[in-house]
Amino acid sequence: MTEAILKLEEVSTLVNRGTAQETQILKNLDLTIQAGDFITVVGTNGAGKSTLFNVLAGNLRVDAGHLKHNGQDITRMSEEQRTHFLSRVFQDPKLGTAPRMTVAENLLLAEKRGQHRFLKPRHLKSRLAEFAQLTAVMHNGLEERLLTPTEELSGGQRQALSFLMATLKRPDILLLDEHTAALDPKTSAQLMQTTNERIQKEHLTALMITHQIDDALQYGNRLLVLKDGQIIADLQGEAKQKLRREELVQYFA
Ligand SMILES: Nc1ncnc2c1ncn2[C@@H]1O[C@H](COP(=O)(O)OP(=O)(O)OP(=O)(O)O)[C@@H](O)[C@H]1O
Numbered sequence: 001m002t003e004a005i006l007k008l009e010e011v012s013t014l015v016n017r018g019t020a021q022e023t024q025i026l027k028n029l030d031l032t033i034q035a036g037d038f039i040t041v042v043g044t045n046g047a048g049k050s051t052l053f054n055v056l057a058g059n060l061r062v063d064a065g066h067l068k069h070n071g072q073d074i075t076r077m078s079e080e081q082r083t084h085f086l087s088r089v090f091q092d093p094k095l096g097t098a099p100r101m102t103v104a105e106n107l108l109l110a111e112k113r114g115q116h117r118f119l120k121p122r123h124l125k126s127r128l129a130e131f132a133q134l135t136a137v138m139h140n141g142l143e144e145r146l147l148t149p150t151e152e153l154s155g156g157q158r159q160a161l162s163f164l165m166a167t168l169k170r171p172d173i174l175l176l177d178e179h180t181a182a183l184d185p186k187t188s189a190q191l192m193q194t195t196n197e198r199i200q201k202e203h204l205t206a207l208m209i210t211h212q213i214d215d216a217l218q219y220g221n222r223l224l225v226l227k228d229g230q231i232i233a234d235l236q237g238e239a240k241q242k243l244r245r246e247e248l249v250q251y252f253a
Pocket of ligand 1: 015016025043044045046047048049050051052
């Protein structure tokens with residue numbers, strides 16, 4: 001069996017530690033992620049999905065348990081250090097890009113994820129043709145707006161750019177945090193399709209939180225259901241393929 005790319009061992013998180021409101025959010029979570037897994041993550045509001053992503057990304061410390069990346073203990077590794085191998089796309093189109101910088105400048109920055117960010121704009125011109133090719137796969141006109149500040153883009157274009165930036169320098173782990181939720185149905189479906197194409201083509205390892213049951217069923221090779229800080233279902237391969245909508249909805253009862 002191959003080494004897991006990411007492993008959570010009995011991970012627990014507490015909030016309001018030491019007060020009367022102390023609450024355990026994630027409860028002794030065990031999860032083994034193999035390279036190439038595309039995992040959709042569902043669950044009711046407050047189930048702990050975002051907390052799980054915060055723990056993986058390192059912006060929330062665990063109170064018990066361990067996280068391992070390729071066998072190396074990263075439990076105490078900072079969020080910044082984890083950007084060397086992990087990237088995340090948020091729900092809010094404003095979060096993923098630098099608003100005053102152009103699309104091309106943002107892409108240049110993204111190439112330096114996890115490194116010292118020093119922009120050399122003089123190299124930009126020579127990269128435009130390549131960036132046009134790269135953005136054209138998103139099928140939303142981004143390639144014609146390479147010299148536009150991202151604050152002038154539509155929400156859909158901005159999210160597509162955030163997604164491209166998160167995957168430009170290949171991450172070991174890609175976290176998609178409801179990245180299509182703020183978009184209209186057509187734009188959301190289009191971004192979901194291009195997301196899937198890129199994940200498949202690049203053999204990325206990804207986790208995607210979604211409230212869209214149909215997306216959770218349609219995409220990925222594996223599906224997790226979270227409830228009250230625990231994984232109550234972990235369906236892979238054929239079990240996921242055979243899962244019917246009505247069965248999945250039962251987990252939300
Ligand atoms: N910093 C915090 N302080 C107190 N409670 C918190 C904190 N962060 C999360 N929680 C609580 O932990 C639980 C899990 O929250 P989390 O945001 O992870 O859920 P979620 O599954 O992502 O929900 P949603 O679908 O609404 O985004 C919730 O009850 C939430 O109120």
